[in-house]
Amino acid sequence: MALAHAILALLVQEPMSGYDLNKTFEGSVGNFWKATHQQIYRELGKLEAMGWVKAETIPQEGRPDKKLYQITEVGQKNLAQWVAEPCDASPVKEELLVKVFVGTLAPVQNIRQEIERHRQIHQARLANYRRIEAESFQTCKDASFAAQLHYLVLRRGIRYETDWIAWCDEALELINNRCC
Amino acid sequence: MALAHAILALLVQEPMSGYDLNKTFEGSVGNFWKATHQQIYRELGKLEAMGWVKAETIPQEGRPDKKLYQITEVGQKNLAQWVAEPCDASPVKEELLVKVFVGTLAPVQNIRQEIERHRQIHQARLANYRRIEAESFQTCKDASFAAQLHYLVLRRGIRYETDWIAWCDEALELINNRCC
DNA sequence: TAGTACATGTAACAGGTTACATGATTGA
């Protein structure tokens, strides 16, 4: 139940609504987990039924009521136990690489453009992480251990995007010089 | 239907059985796609029903019959069309990073050990990719474009694992010096 | 007046995982 634990890992930081969780997954947390709002609402329902989170409905004017979820003691105990367990490296499923693998089936410009497009996507994500780094982690030396761990996670995202960009450059160079 | 296309991308190289496909996904192809044998057999059934692949049963002595699948013209046409379409970057779901994110909930040694263990996993995968590189891609300059594209995909795997190892080292250094 | 943000959900379907099932051969 990895999604459940990813949600708990966010709720342990601060109480949030399903909507907030979705926004968070779209932001820098997307660097280590992704979920759609449908999945989030379904999972929150299960977590509430199990007593790992509890919801408080907050009436609002001019907009829909909000359900603020917070982690319970049971939930926190469970999360702590899960954190201590070993886990596997996540399986890689990269559609772009499948396409490159059989790239000769399509026109070369096609593959080149697609790699250029992906380069832009990774560049944009990297810029976002760099912004977060500048805004939230300038004073790393004084930071708490918890904050340092958060920075480590962001560092993984920065590395990942940087490395993708470098690969795209390598790929584009090979494709552009393909005549040898 | 990404798994379907990943399977077609392997069958377009050479006819294979479900068993062979599974082995292939466990090998260097695992660098861009993963699937269990149950998924593979189910998907092959669908692909055969759609006429994208056709099977030939090969009787064997002393071991179960083998169904050799090969891609059909329709399948090849379809694969070529899919290759030409744009795709998204794959979503990241990294359980280890969720654990690091809430790492303060577990003893530090626990997190350190887990990162060390993951470092070993990535090191082993990298060694495997390096071996394949040495065995199959020494003569890159003379290679066909198709072979160069295959090398590019392997390069992505090499980069990915190398980058993970570097992050693990960074993480371990931070954890070991955590006193500031 | 059209689109985005806010805020929650249901239903149907597709994709992925785990457990179970069979059975011969080969090597430690």
Add this chain to the structure above:
DNA sequence: TCAATCATGTAACCTGTTACATGTACTA
């Protein structure tokens, strides 16, 4: 004799995606 390799599959379940559904407030 125990485990691994070869080779295929079914069934139940869990996870993830897509489409549909509702309704206000604000901004361009």
